[in-house]
Amino acid sequence: MTIRIRDAVEADVEGIARTHVQGWRESYKDFLSPEALAGLSVEERVQMWQRALAEPEPRARLLVAEADDGEIVGFIRGGPIRGKGPELLGTGAEIYAVYLLDKVKRQGIGRSLMRGVFDHLAAHGLRSVGLWVLKDNLVARRFYEALGGTAGAEQSFDLRGQMVTEVAYRFELSPQG
Template sequence: MSILIRDAVEGDVEGIARVHVQGWRESYRDFLRPEALAGLSVEERMQMWQGAFAQPDPRAKLLVAQTDDGGIVGFVRGGPIREGAEQLGTEAEIFAIYLLDKVKRRGIGLRLMRGVLDHLGRHGFRSVGLWVLKDNLSARRFYEALGGQSGAEQSFDLRGQMVVEVAYRFDLTPGMDRAAPMMDPRPLR
């Protein structure tokens, strides 16, 4: 199976929403109660993602990972820091990144992250942050391997359960050579 990383289009909304829901269920099954995960809705996520296309921001980037048969198996979205996320202490933010378990540990997450970080760097952002569940050690190792530095923590109610998130910061050095390694247009084999 080869995987193509490309810009998302409005026709991808349902595929992105399905990955978002299944990605939550797969990634958070060890951290969240089953009833919280069962309550996730593809339709609800479709409405959320349609909003991203309704009011596009050229500084934001939404990439998808697509299989040979056209199925969406992952995505990432990043852009200017959102109101209320200032605690990250960065100019830009990774809003979401999800991959289905069946395609993890194949370099796809790396390609998605590099693609969005490259885009943000080209738009003049010098720092990017994200939040990750503190207990999600595999995701934290992934961000650290990409050069992310852990920082502030915050607690909040997530679908009826108190959780703790850790902030990660990525510095985008001006003039950094991101071109070749950041976004490889060739499908992954």
């Protein structure tokens, strides 16, 4: 399977939403409750991603990984800091979400998606980027560490009826000439 990484367009919203829900179900089944995973809705995610794409924020970037048959098998979105506990990240920018389906993991696609967003943020003058990851998500934590991320603050909250702890990761961005 050949995978192409490109900027998302409006027509990708359904594929991104499906990958988001399937990605949670495949990747979080060992540490989130079946109830939390069963409650996920593609329709809800479609609306969320439609709003994200409509946002006039040039510093944000939404990339998709597309298989040669047109299936969306992964995506990433990052941009200026927002959302919960931003002061704990201490960075100007944030990765809001990065997800791949199981069938395309460990082929360097995650690394390319992160690079695509890091380069975009650096080109807009941002010097550091952070993100929150579930503490139990060891695969993602190894991935962020392989990309040079350093772990920092922690926060706990109620995620769909289950108390979870997240860890912040921070990455320094190289200035672009």
